[in-house]
Amino acid sequence: MNGYGFTLSGAALVALPSGALFWPEQALLCVSDLHLGKAERIARRGGALLPPYETRATLERLDADLEATRAVRVICLGDSFDDLTAAEALPEDERLWLLRLMAGRDWTWILGNHDPAPVDYGGSHRHELALGPLSFRHIAERPEPEISGHYHPKARLAGKAHPCFLLDAARLILPAYGAYTGGMFCHEPALCALMSPGALAILTGKRALPMPMPRVQPQVRPRFTGFGR
Amino acid sequence: MLALPPSLSDWFSAKGWALHPHQLAMLERASEPASLLIAPTGGGKTLAGFLPTLAELGAKPASGLHTLYISPLKALTADIRRNLRAPLEGAGLAIRVEDRTGDTSYTQRRRQRADPPHILLTTPESLALLLSYEDAPRLFAGLQRVIVDEIHALAESKRGDQLMLGLARLQRLAPGLRRVGLSATVEDPPALARFLARHPDPCAILEADPGPDPDISMLETEAPPPWAGNGGRYAIPAILEEVRRHKTTLIFHNTRAQAEIFFHELWLQNLEDLPIGIHHGSLSREQRERVEAAMVAGQLRAIVCTGSLDLGIDWGDVDLVIQVGAPKNVKRLVQRIGRANHRYNAPSKALLVPANRFEVVECVAALEAVLAHTLDGEPRGPGPRDVLCQHILIAAASAPFEADDLYAEVTTAGPYAALNRAAFDDCLDFVATGGYALRAYDRWQRLMLRNGKWQLRDPRATQVIRMNIGTIIDTETLKVRMKGRGGMPLGEIEEGFAATLTQGDTFLMGGQVVRYEGLHELTVEVSRNPGREPRIATFMGTKFATSTLLTQRILTIFQQERWPQLPRHTAEWLALQREVSRLPEPDRLLVESFPHDGREHLCIYGFAGRNAQQTLGLLLTKRMEEAQLAPLGFVATDYATLIWGLEAVTDPAPLFDLEALRDGLETWLAGNAVMKRTFRNAAIISGLIERTHMGRRKSGRQATFSSDILYDTLLRHDPGHLMLQITREEAERGLVDFGRIEEMLGRIDGRIDTIRLNRVTPLAAPLFLEMGRVPVEGVARERVVAEAAEALMAAAGLG
Structure with missing residues (x-):
């Protein structure tokens, strides 16, 4: 699956290139910050009329990840919907698609700042969830160890920005899984303060690629060398 | 009367x-x-x-x-x-x-x-x-x-x-x-x-009477121009001498970065302290106004400038125009020359200063064209529809309108005279509903039809519309000012450049070397730092494309047996190219292949203009990817495309199959960086995405996501959407210019000369200094990214 495997507090986990986290022992898939219904919310608030395809793009990827991992438990780590109205306003086909993914699976919605109350989709709704040695919550709080989202971390490598996981001995922060999501570079103070020295950034893309978490702004190397006779 | x-x-x-x-x-x-x-x-x-x-x-x-x-x-x-x-x-x-x-x-x-x-x-x-x-x-x-x-x-x-x-x-x-x-x-x-x-x-x-022919020549210097780059610094002693001999001189550069570097060097050599100023679009208004006022008051002997002084302002006393760097376009050169001697019916005096030896040839070609009174120019295409979309929004902001009336009005504008009703309706539908195949926004339309008139659903939207008016898309910039209370504003630098700076880095701004102190609420704070070498210039500025007329004249010059009209050094350089490789010819295609700096390079001298050479780069790298030749990236100029990668290309001829290239065009149009850049500009102009406003970037968190995602999403789910149509039209007209590739391939008719060399050739060297390199997202890229990540892990002891 081109994932990157690691252990956190004894739990063997895999960071998938899509930005989802897989816990094979529990057959559990965890995704964060789906921001479903984002285009609709922007339009509703009088903003731009963005291509209204981001929810299906996100569901398509989630569908593929569930298929590939055969996960039976799913944790959505908060900000699953861009707001509570967006959850209600999801078009019928997208709503049915989501319900089909949920069917037969143990599904937990962790509440986030964008979706602070339960939505009408079944599953259980929690502020946080403890499972084995791990705590799942939306915003990083206590290194217990915990798994969280919220910050949409990203890192630059070879001139290109990739959404990334951030990992240290006690904490994992997931990248945003939704299609229309911006991000925060991991050299920002908010992320540097959360992650201990020696933390890894695991880049998403075609493969999950680990690298030391960049803590300073990247430098540009000279582009060319001179030419002489 | x-x-x-x-x-x-x-x-x-x-x-x-x-x-x-x-x-x-x-x-x-x-x-x-x-x-x-x-x-x-x-x-x-x-x-x-x-x-x-x-x-x-x-x-x-x-x-x-x-x-x-x-x-x-x-x-x-x-x-x-x-x-x-x-x-x-x-x-x-x-x-x-x-x-x-x-x-x-x-x-x-x-x-x-x-x-x-x-x-x-x-x-x-x-x-x-x-x-x-x-x-x-x-x-x-x-x-x-x-x-x-x-x-x-x-x-x-x-x-x-x-x-x-x-x-x-x-x-x-x-x-x-x-x-x-x-x-x-x-x-x-x-x-x-x-x-x-x-x-x-x-x-x-x-x-009006066009007046006498200009007095125009190439500046003779003791030192020959360098092989590449340099921005005319070698000519500074000779230029200072000319400034001394004239009342007021305008020294034009093609880019802001060049103007900055040149100005800095000029001051270091300006031992007489001749009053010389600098003027370009990235300087703060205060700075520019000071220079303009000094110029009007006759206090300056010279101004180093860019296109910001191409137009308008009547500086009365200018008696010499110096163009540093190849002029790229004969028409603009003629107009720049006209800046000297603002007296009607007196000949304007101008000097051309080639920045490097390639530009010597281009300058000579331009001189010959000016004296022959030939002007270049490409015919204008029909009015672009992203601009029309913005116009519809502006109309709606002012008052409700009827579609028939607006259509009648729009077609009285020259550029839109041939606009058909269906095309207009598409734009109106896009502005009103988003124009998506999936009719998602019935409740949240931007414009609603009420009593036969279109009007804004939410009148508060007028504010956003007004803030986004205009068709100039700036790169995002940050203000630069001196550190300390009431620090003097110096100008702006590109955000991408600012992101590469760390404390203590030095760069050029307004002709002085400044030291980066830090970022304070989206303003770059700097201190004066005399004497230290600047790290890098700060901005790319506008890049001009050399006209067809000039490239053809250059190719013709190349065919000469000897070059009596060129300075000796340049003639020798061309002779050297002829000796180690060969010179490009009008009816043949020269392709050089050589290793350099650990990468394999392929240089294609198509002389088809920057845009077509760029497209050629995109199409060829795609074909190379398919042939597992592992291209990593390319750069294009008006004359050539330079491709680098992991594998040497020994037989490039099959890559130039016109049918295959044309087949590749459609697929390629989909996924490349140039199209995404074109899409972004069109999306901003048409009001699909907003310009980024300063306040929004304060949190460090990107408030908006990249427009590339919108492009990819549309392409996958709504390939017929108006924004993609506009992007394609735009690209075909300007950035793609496939027509000139076809014309070039027809002209060479299979006559491709491939030369394998063991090092960079004299003619290829300037390409290594070109900005605007385009990465190829392929297997080679993945290999390099994976290697880079592994190297970092190993270096951190984590491998």
């Missing part, structure tokens, strides 16, 4: 001025619905444009807006205001003249709408903004004349298309409106006349 107020005629006589024939002709033809005046710089063009207005207004004009003057430059409006003051005050005419630009204060702008002057001087963007207000009909109801200055420059960009839509609107508000266009010498005056006039009105074309 319309008569000037007697007091004005008296004032002219007292000054000893007689009107030029073309100025009189403007008075004679004042009642024409449209007229285009073509005159060289210094021909009193602007005054000619204003004479009918002054005649009509007379000594005691009634209140109300009579004439709108539109210029591409803010600086020009201020200059015209100053220049009009003398005759108006001298003749005692009670005519109020004011300017209105992005720099005008809020209070002043409000007052202008309530109580407009007789003559309002403004820019296309400020006019668009005025037209977006509800009170536009009242403001413009009595408008008699509109003067579009430097229309040749406006017609080269979308700013011109937007302006012509604006004039169509004005004409509806003021049916008696007469249009005047003022232009420098252009290659196709009737086309420009059709652009200006209300379709299908006729447009009178008046051509």
Whole structure:
């Protein structure tokens, strides 16, 4: 699956290139910050009329990840919907698609700042969830160890920005899984303060690629060398 | 003939001025619905444009807006205001003249709408903004004349298309409106006349005497120009000598970065402390105004500048123009040369300074073209639809409208005269509903149809529309100022560049070396740091493409047996290229292959112009990817495409199969970086995404996501969408230019000369200095990224 495997507090986990986290022992898939219904919310608030395809793009990827991992438990780590109205306003086909993914699976919605109350989709709704040695919550709080989202971390490598996981001995922060999501570079103070020295950034893309978490702004190397006779 | 107020005629006589024939002709033809005046710089063009207005207004004009003057430059409006003051005050005419630009204060702008002057001087963007207000009909109801200055420059960009839509609107508000266009010498005056006039009105074309041929030559220097790059620094001693010998010299550069580096070096060698200033678009307004004022006061001996001084402002005393770097375009060169000796019927004096040896050839080709009176120019395409989308939004912001009326209005604009109704309706649908195949926004439409009229669903949207007016897409910049309380603003740098700076880094800004101290609320704070080598220049600025005319002339020069008209060093350089490889020929394609710096390189000398060479790079790298030749990236110039990768290409001929290239075009159009950049610009202009405003970036968190995601999403789910159509049209017209690739491949007809070498060739060397490298997202890239990540892990002891 081109994932990157690691252990956190004894739990063997895999960071998938899509930005989802897989816990094979529990057959559990965890995704964060789906921001479903984002285009609709922007339009509703009088903003731009963005291509209204981001929810299906996100569901398509989630569908593929569930298929590939055969996960039976799913944790959505908060900000699953861009707001509570967006959850209600999801078009019928997208709503049915989501319900089909949920069917037969143990599904937990962790509440986030964008979706602070339960939505009408079944599953259980929690502020946080403890499972084995791990705590799942939306915003990083206590290194217990915990798994969280919220910050949409990203890192630059070879001139290109990739959404990334951030990992240290006690904490994992997931990248945003939704299609229309911006991000925060991991050299920002908010992320540097959360992650201990020696933390890894695991880049998403075609493969999950680990690298030391960049803590300073990247430098540009000279582009060319001179030419002489 | 319309008569000037007697007091004005008296004032002219007292000054000893007689009107030029073309100025009189403007008075004679004042009642024409449209007229285009073509005159060289210094021909009193602007005054000619204003004479009918002054005649009509007379000594005691009634209140109300009579004439709108539109210029591409803010600086020009201020200059015209100053220049009009003398005759108006001298003749005692009670005519109020004011300017209105992005720099005008809020209070002043409000007052202008309530109580407009007789003559309002403004820019296309400020006019668009005025037209977006509800009170536009009242403001413009009595408008008699509109003067579009430097229309040749406006017609080269979308700013011109937007302006012509604006004039169509004005004409509806003021049916008696007469249009005047003022232009420098252009290659196709009737086309420009059709652009200006209300379709299908006729447009009178008046051509002034072009004056004597310029006195133009290439600057002779003791040191030869370097092999590549350098921005003309080698010529500084000779240039300083010329500055010393002349009263006032304008030293033009093609990019801001070059101008900065050059200015810095110039000062280091300026032992006599000749007063020399710098002027370009990235400097703060305060800085530019200081230089302009010093210039007007005759305090400067030279100004190092960029296109920001191409137009307008009449610096009276300039007696020499120096062009550093190849001029790229004969027409612009002629116009720049005209900046010297702003006296009509005196020859302008100009010197060309090639920055490197390739440019020597281009400069010679340009000199020959100027003396042969050939001008270059590509025909204008139809008005772009992203600009139309913005115009529809502006119309909606001002008042509800009927679709039929707006369509009728839009098609009176020259660039949109051939727009069909279906294309217009697509734009209207896009603005109203998003225009998606999935009709998702029925409840949240931007425009709603009520009682047969389209109007904004949410009137508060007007604010967003107004903030996004305009067709100039800037790269995102941060302000730079001196650290400390009340630190002096110095200008702006690109955000991407700012992101690479760490404390202690030095760079050039306004000709001085400054030290990066830190970022304070989106302002870059710097301190003075004399003496240290600057790390890097700060901005890329505009990049010009060399015209077809010039590239063809260069190829012709290459074919000469010997080059008596070229300096010895350049002739030797071409001879060396002929010796180690060969010189490109008009009916053959030269391809060189060589290793350099750990990568394999392929250099294709197509001479098809920057855009076509860029497309060729995209298509070839795609084919190379398929052939597992692992390309990593490429860079294109007007003459050649340089591709680098992990594998050597031994037999490039199959890569040039026209059918295969054409097949690749459609698929390729989908996924490449150039298209994404084109899409972003079109998406901003058409109002799909907003310009990024400073306040939003404060949190460190990107408030918006990359427009690339929108592009990918649309392509996958809605490939027929209007935005993608616009992006393709745009790319085919400008950035893709597949036509010139076909023309080139037809011309060479399979005659490809492949030469394998063990090192960079003299002709290929300048390509290594080109900015704007395009990465190829393929297998090789993944390999390099994975290797880079592994190396970092290993270095951190984590591997």
